Amino acid sequence: MCSHKPSCPTAEDTDHEAARVVSSHPEQGWSLLCNGVVLFDDTGELLPDGAVVAPHRPRVAA
Structure with missing residues (x-):
């Protein structure tokens, strides 16, 4: 899907959140x-395959 050069990370890459926003x-x-x-x-x-990634906010120290 990405037409940027260099290409953005794919949905399968661990850094997939680093891809560019196309619609906000x-x-x-x-x-x-x-x-x-x-x-x-x-x-x-x-994810594009329908998989869900649960929210993963950092924990707050008590």
Whole structure:
């Protein structure tokens, strides 16, 4: 999907969140990355194959 040079990480790469945003919808809380990943404001993700990545916010020290 990515036409950038150099290419963005694919959805299968561990750094897939580094891909460029192609469509941003902050009012709805999500962005579409050029590798097909939907990134949600709560840090959850929806991958192009339908797999879900649970939110992974850093833990706050008590």
